[in-house]
Amino acid sequence: MNKISATKLMTILLFVSFVSLSAQERNEEPVTFNKISEHLYEITGGRGARSGAYIGDNGVLIIDSKMTKQSVDQILNELKKITDKPIRYLVNTHSDGDHVNGNPFFPTSVTIIAHENCRKEFFHETRDGDPSRWNDPEMKQFIPSLTFTENLNIYLGSKKIELWYFGIGHTTGDIVVYFPEELTAFIGDQIFLNRPQLIHSYKGGNSFRHVETLTKMLETLDAQQFCSGHSSMTDHEGIRNHIEKIKGYQKKIKELIHCEKTLEEILKEFKDEEDRIVTTIYNELQEKSEIENK
Ligand SMILES: [Zn+2]
Numbered sequence: 174m175n176k177i178s179a180t181k182l183m184t185i186l187l188f189v190s191f192v193s194l195s196a197q198e199r200n201e202e203p204v205t206f207n208k209i210s211e212h213l214y215e216i217t218g219g220r221g222a223r224s225g226a227y228i229g230d231n232g233v234l235i236i237d238s239k240m241t242k243q244s245v246d247q248i249l250n251e252l253k254k255i256t257d258k259p260i261r262y263l264v265n266t267h268s269d270g271d272h273v274n275g276n277p278f279f280p281t282s283v284t285i286i287a288h289e290n291c292r293k294e295f296f297h298e299t300r301d302g303d304p305s306r307w308n309d310p311e312m313k314q315f316i317p318s319l320t321f322t323e324n325l326n327i328y329l330g331s332k333k334i335e336l337w338y339f340g341i342g343h344t345t346g347d348i349v350v351y352f353p354e355e356l357t358a359f360i361g362d363q364i365f366l367n368r369p370q371l372i373h374s375y376k377g378g379n380s381f382r383h384v385e386t387l388t389k390m391l392e393t394l395d396a397q398q399f400c401s402g403h404s405s406m407t408d409h410e411g412i413r414n415h416i417e418k419i420k421g422y423q424k425k426i427k428e429l430i431h432c433e434k435t436l437e438e439i440l441k442e443f444k445d446e447e448d449r450i451v452t453t454i455y456n457e458l459q460e461k462s463e464i465e466n467k
Pocket residue numbers: 222269271272362402403
């Protein structure tokens with residue numbers, strides 16, 4: 174790497190990591206490893222979504238990378254207290270910044286894995302229509318280099334980790350990282366428990382597919398516990414309730430459309446914080462009826 178490109182790279186990295194503010198200034202919780210089992214940890218705190226770490230026989234797998242160099246450094250420091258095994262894999266559950274912007278701060282020896290659609294979404298323009306920062310050639314090395322389309326098993330010695338894709342939902346590339354010994358699944362942003370579910374239509378996400386995808390997950394995996402990006406750990410019932418909640422939105426919005434209500438009128442029937450999910454479902458239903466009437 175020549176001097177100019179090194180400077181350019183640093184500029185990009187500084188931008189990505191928002192280094193102008195320290196963790197304390199943003200009142201962040203410190204990065205904390207919460208033990209699920211001898212091998213598996215949920216990582217809370219720092220800047221970005223909840224993430225995870227699995228300590229295998231001969232190496233470590235990390236799930237999602239938070240957003241800043243400070244948070245990744247904290248992950249690396251906390252990990253050192255638990256194990257001296259090297260990080261071999263970093264899995265991105267999907268392409269949102271709060272799960273992948275930390276990718277450049279992991280050792281370059283780490284293999285970054287994601288669903289093929291997730292990799293494509295790295296290059297997708299932002300919700301505001303701005304070009305993706307990952308288009309910069311300097312950033313290419315931090316984009317997932319190993320992808321799959323249906324499922325992929327990773328073995329860290331005797332320990333098996335299963336990566337699963339159940340379909341479109343929150344985006345087109347969300348995956349589940351399943352630990353069979355722990356009966357625990359990390360599902361990224363495929364569930365929000367304390368705020369309305371995000372569905373990124375601009376990335377091809379779809380609420381109706383989201384319901385199908387989560388249902389398929391429950392039918393396929395024996396998982397008892399589900400860790401996610403922005404909520405506390407939940408169980409089967411938590412996922413089922415979430416599915417019913419989304420179906421409830423869909424049913425109510427469908428009925429209101431049949432009563433010839435406008436989007437503006439429909440939004441008034443819901444809480445302000447539900448504007449985004451309601452608008453998304455409204456648009457999906459309008460599109461559906463357009464297709465059906467053709
Ligand atoms: Zn997130």
